[in-house]
Amino acid sequence: MSKIFSHTTLPRYLRQEQEKIERIAAEQGLDFFPVVFEMLAYDQMNEIAAYGGFPVRYPHWRFGMEYERLAKSYEYGLSKIYEMVINNNPAFAYLLEGNSLTDQKLVMCHVLGHVDFFKNNFAFRATDLDAPATVVEAVRAPGQPYDPNRKWIDKMANHGAAVRRVVDRFGTQRVEEFIEICLSLENLIDPYSRFVVRHRDEAVEEEPSEVDVPRLQAKDYMEEFINPSEFLDEQRKRIEERRQAQRTRHPAEPTRDVLGFLLDNAPLERWERVILGVIREEAYYYAPQAQTKIMNEGWASYWHSRLMTEHVADASEIVDYAENNAGVMATSGGRLNPYKLGVELFRSVEERWNRGQFGRDWDECDDLDEKRHWDLRLGLGREKLFEVRQLYTDVTFIDEFLTEDFAREQGLFTFAWSNRGERWEIESREFRTVKEKLLAQLTNSGQPVIRVEDANYANRGELLLRHDHGGVDLRDDYCKEALRALHRVWRRPVCLATVVEKKLAVLRYDGAVQSVTQGAP
Amino acid sequence: MSLRVDQDHARFRGIVRGKIRENLRRYISQGEMIGRKGKDLVSIPVPQIDIPRFTFGERQRGGVGQGDGEPGDPVGGEPGEEGAGKAGEGEGQHVLEVDVTLDELADILGEELELPNIESRGKAKIISAKDRYTGIRRVGPESLRHFKRTYKEALRRAIASGSYDPGTPLVVPQREDKRYRSWKVEEEPVVNAVIVYMMDVSGSMGDEQKEIVRMESFWIDAWLRRQYQGLESRYVIHDAVAREVDRDTFFRTRESGGTMISSAYRLCAQILDADYPAEEWNVYPFHFSDGDNWSMDDTLQCIELLRRSVLPRVNMFAYGQVESPYGSGQFLKDLREHLGGDERVVTSEIRDRDAIVGSIKDFLGKGR
Numbered sequence: 001m002s003k004i005f006s007h008t009t010l011p012r013y014l015r016q017e018q019e020k021i022e023r024i025a026a027e028q029g030l031d032f033f034p035v036v037f038e039m040l041a042y043d044q045m046n047e048i049a050a051y052g053g054f055p056v057r058y059p060h061w062r063f064g065m066e067y068e069r070l071a072k073s074y075e076y077g078l079s080k081i082y083e084m085v086i087n088n089n090p091a092f093a094y095l096l097e098g099n100s101l102t103d104q105k106l107v108m109c110h111v112l113g114h115v116d117f118f119k120n121n122f123a124f125r126a127t128d129l130d131a132p133a134t135v136v137e138a139v140r141a142p143g144q145p146y147d148p149n150r151k152w153i154d155k156m157a158n159h160g161a162a163v164r165r166v167v168d169r170f171g172t173q174r175v176e177e178f179i180e181i182c183l184s185l186e187n188l189i190d191p192y193s194r195f196v197v198r199h200r201d202e203a204v205e206e207e208p209s210e211v212d213v214p215r216l217q218a219k220d221y222m223e224e225f226i227n228p229s230e231f232l233d234e235q236r237k238r239i240e241e242r243r244q245a246q247r248t249r250h251p252a253e254p255t256r257d258v259l260g261f262l263l264d265n266a267p268l269e270r271w272e273r274v275i276l277g278v279i280r281e282e283a284y285y286y287a288p289q290a291q292t293k294i295m296n297e298g299w300a301s302y303w304h305s306r307l308m309t310e311h312v313a314d315a316s317e318i319v320d321y322a323e324n325n326a327g328v329m330a331t332s333g334g335r336l337n338p339y340k341l342g343v344e345l346f347r348s349v350e351e352r353w354n355r356g357q358f359g360r361d362w363d364e365c366d367d368l369d370e371k372r373h374w375d376l377r378l379g380l381g382r383e384k385l386f387e388v389r390q391l392y393t394d395v396t397f398i399d400e401f402l403t404e405d406f407a408r409e410q411g412l413f414t415f416a417w418s419n420r421g422e423r424w425e426i427e428s429r430e431f432r433t434v435k436e437k438l439l440a441q442l443t444n445s446g447q448p449v450i451r452v453e454d455a456n457y458a459n460r461g462e463l464l465l466r467h468d469h470g471g472v473d474l475r476d477d478y479c480k481e482a483l484r485a486l487h488r489v490w491r492r493p494v495c496l497a498t499v500v501e502k503k504l505a506v507l508r509y510d511g512a513v514q515s516v517t518q519g520a521p
Numbered sequence: 522m523s524l525r526v527d528q529d530h531a532r533f534r535g536i537v538r539g540k541i542r543e544n545l546r547r548y549i550s551q552g553e554m555i556g557r558k559g560k561d562l563v564s565i566p567v568p569q570i571d572i573p574r575f576t577f578g579e580r581q582r583g584g585v586g587q588g589d590g591e592p593g594d595p596v597g598g599e600p601g602e603e604g605a606g607k608a609g610e611g612e613g614q615h616v617l618e619v620d621v622t623l624d625e626l627a628d629i630l631g632e633e634l635e636l637p638n639i640e641s642r643g644k645a646k647i648i649s650a651k652d653r654y655t656g657i658r659r660v661g662p663e664s665l666r667h668f669k670r671t672y673k674e675a676l677r678r679a680i681a682s683g684s685y686d687p688g689t690p691l692v693v694p695q696r697e698d699k700r701y702r703s704w705k706v707e708e709e710p711v712v713n714a715v716i717v718y719m720m721d722v723s724g725s726m727g728d729e730q731k732e733i734v735r736m737e738s739f740w741i742d743a744w745l746r747r748q749y750q751g752l753e754s755r756y757v758i759h760d761a762v763a764r765e766v767d768r769d770t771f772f773r774t775r776e777s778g779g780t781m782i783s784s785a786y787r788l789c790a791q792i793l794d795a796d797y798p799a800e801e802w803n804v805y806p807f808h809f810s811d812g813d814n815w816s817m818d819d820t821l822q823c824i825e826l827l828r829r830s831v832l833p834r835v836n837m838f839a840y841g842q843v844e845s846p847y848g849s850g851q852f853l854k855d856l857r858e859h860l861g862g863d864e865r866v867v868t869s870e871i872r873d874r875d876a877i878v879g880s881i882k883d884f885l886g887k888g889r
Contacts, residue, residue, distance in 0.1 A: 012568065038702065042526070043524060045525040047524045047525060050526055050529075051526065055525070056525070059529055060529060061530075061532040061533040061535075061536055062529075062533070062570070062572070063529045063530075064526060064528075064530030064531070064532055064534070065530075065533045065568075065569060065570060066535035067526045067529070067530050068530060068533065068534075068568075076610070078839060081528035172532075176532075181757050183572045183574075184573055184574055186574065187574050187575065187576070188575065218799055232771055285653060286822045289720055298889045309609055315680050315681050316677065316681065317682055319673055319676050319680065323673075331559070331587045331588055335585070335586055335587070335588075336584075336586055336587050340587070388816060410587055411588055412586070412587055412589055412590065413585070413586055413587070413588075413590070413592075414583060414584070414585055414586075415581075415583055415585075415586050415596045416579040416583040416585055417581075417583065421595070423536070423595045423596075424583075424585070424596040425592075425593055425594065425595055425596060426591065426592050426593065426594045426595075426596060427583065428592055429592065434585060437532055437583065437584065437585050438585045438884075440584070441582075441584060441585060445574075446577075447576070448575050448576065448577060450575055472577045472578065472581050473577070473578050473581055474575055474576065474577060474578065475576050475577060475578040475579070476578070477573070478571075478573035478574060478575070478576055480573075481573035481575055482574050482575045485573075494577075
């Protein structure tokens with residue numbers, strides 16, 4: 001431990017607080033990586049925040065853009081970054097210089113919640129640099145504590161160095177433009193791919209048996225009329241063609257890891273491959289955080305509130321703590337605050353499992369009064385919480401634990417754009433609608449699901465992607481630009497099968513013209 | 522201290538200013554550059570460049586929110602933004618919204634547009650005393666009680682003394698808990714300034730044109746008010762004849778009929794003569810029109826009037842020409858031709874709403 005801490009800028013009194021808080025948190029059952037706290041001035045804080053938490057990234061103007069946004073909103077007094085913590089082993093967390101001691105303690109408690117989450121939630125296993133291609137079980141020798149390689153700070157710095165080398169050879173503008181091309185496609189990844197165990201059934205690869213054309217039922221003497229042989233031949237030919245196409249089709253199965261597919265198959269120059277590889281790896285690094293935003297913030301907030309109010313804050317600090325906490329939890333303008341939603345949902349789970357409000361008896365109980373006073377005194381809440389933080393992501397968390405009562409208590413609603421009023425309006429408070437919308441919003445972290453379907457579409461070497469249309473169209477102008485980016489990488493015409501205004505459509509870009517064809521590909 | 526991000530930031534600024542990577546400029550989110558919303562709520566522009574991706578159309582998508590309201594009620598703010606949040610990768614709010622006072626707002630405007638502070642022309646000979654509330658003290662009149670601070674003190678005492686019960690969170694402030702605002706008397710020189718707004722309300726000025734004038738004059742007002750305590754505003758509307766009106770009428774009136782700009786300048790000169798001696802006042806006449814004047818004779822009269830009785834007594838004379846489908850826009854050309862060399866005259870063309878910011882900069886960028 002001492003080796004890590006000898007380099008930090010943390011003043012001694014805060015280091016003492018840290019030791020105390022870590023001891024208490026560990027007693028409460030939190031299990032975290034070692035945490036290195038750094039004290040930063042606000043401009044350094046903004047800089048590191050602009051770089052997504054890392055001190056060194058590859059050069060690109062969008063970090064400068066993010067910096068300007070953060071710096072301006074700080075200078076105008078609109079917002080201030082209190083805490084930042086990165087998923088690394090050891091974890092790095094930053095404290096803002098000049099905050100009060102109460103705030104610093106609060107941040108430390110909050111950070112420990114995050115680090116416990118990083119270490120234990122399954123989705124983050126995909127960020128272990130020493131994990132095998134398919135993550136099924138945590139990598140750990142028997143009796144050894146879980147201590148994965150998550151040296152992402154080094155990794156990101158290496159990415160920076162690699163990109164800078166490329167910039168030195170090919171010039172800023174060219175590289176920058178290609179980075180933007182890659183970023184346009186950044187969301188086409190498959191965060192769950194690392195957890196899928198694919199069974200390749202070898203039998204399928206074998207020569208298929210004789211084609212058997214399905215026939216209509218007919219009596220012998222009618223056979224030739226009901227299933228005429230020309231028709232059967234035609235059908236047989238069609239099935240064989242389809243099989244043939246299937247055999248030579250690439251990829252064999254549609255894949256959602258479009259970036260990975262391009263990396264393996266697109267005709268890229270070596271330096272372009274370096275850049276695309278960097279963007280893809282970083283996209284996968286950030287994916288678990290997007291998948292667990294509500295849970296992660298909820299968990300950290302749950303713990304900062306427990307630790308602060310029960311153990312860490314003394315009587316003189318509790319009012320300041322409460323004021324600050326209230327600010328973090330505030331919902332304004334009808335917006336959903338992930339901190340608030342997350343912490344309330346964790347609390348509701350804890351209470352339900354403490355009182356035994358789950359399982360068949362509970363679900364089948366119709367008596368409102370009985371339900372209201374339902375308390376089996378099981379005390380399973382804490383245990384359940386730790387299980388939930390390990391095994392769920394936002395989608396499954398909301399799906400399983402967001403109950404009708406909860407939605408009502410929290411005042412959840414859906415909103416929609418009103419063309420008449422030219423504004424966003426509350427649409428419904430009906431439980432099913434709200435939950436469905438929320439789940440739809442969280443699915444695939446709010447990104448459209450797009451697969452590579454065929455790399456040799458129409459036998460012309462064109463790339464065909466398919467968008468799983470879940471009821472919402474893609475944004476038209478952005479779609480065109482993304483297709484342009486895709487064409488730049490694939491260097492052949494690219495197509496996207498999707499739905500536009502309730503009709504099947506194929507969007508195509510051939511390097512010069514964007515076109516739309518109605519119907520299926 | 523120099524930061525590692527400086528290089529990336531400089532590159533971003535270059536893109537925003539259109540110096541490099543011109544093809545990216547089309548993605549810069551326009552939004553309302555600076556727009557006033559509600560009473561004191563203001564959007565502050567932070568340019569953002571979106572990198573286009575496959576993504577959902579926001580309007581068709583809708584979302585989930587939390588709070589009060591019945592179906593059909595409007596939802597505040599833009600969806601897709603989250604309240605308190607960590608620095609997200611790639612996600613960004615486009616327009617920040619916040620409550621700011623007009624003074625702060627003017628400062629922000631000044632900073633955004635890099636406006637110079639105005640060098641006052643009047644002699645700062647009158648000194649006045651002003652109270653400023655700057656601190657907190659333990660005694661004072663009840664009317665100045667600081668509720669939040671008092672409550673916090675009371676709560677703190679209640680908790681420290683153990684009388685606070687979370688079950689019935691009742692907090693009763695006692696005498697020693699009370700906190701009051703306190704003030705300091707500051708002396709400051711009084712500088713007087715007056716803006717005379719003149720607007721063409723003839724038939725060719727449509728609602729859109731008036732809206733542009735309204736927005737523009739709001740910002741000019743805010744900036745000059747920041748620069749001068751006790752700014753006065755006078756409003757003149759004119760078609761073929763000019764009359765002085767109140768602020769409300771100024772923005773509402775729509776007349777039909779011809780345009781004689783000289784009538785407005787004549788009235789302006791009269792107002793200045795009567796109430797604002799040049800040695801004590803900073804004078805700012807602003808005139809907005811669509812540039813259509815009745816006749817060349819009248820235009821020449823205008824120029825004569827400006828030269829003789831208006832320009833000698835003003836800090837700056839500003840003429841803003843709003844583009845309208847009916848106006849010829851001739852007046853601007855004439856003005857530039859005859860008075861283009863005079864540095865007290867500032868002219869600006871305002872094509873549409875997006876041009877407002879540039880025009881404000883034209884008017885106020887000289888620091889006069």
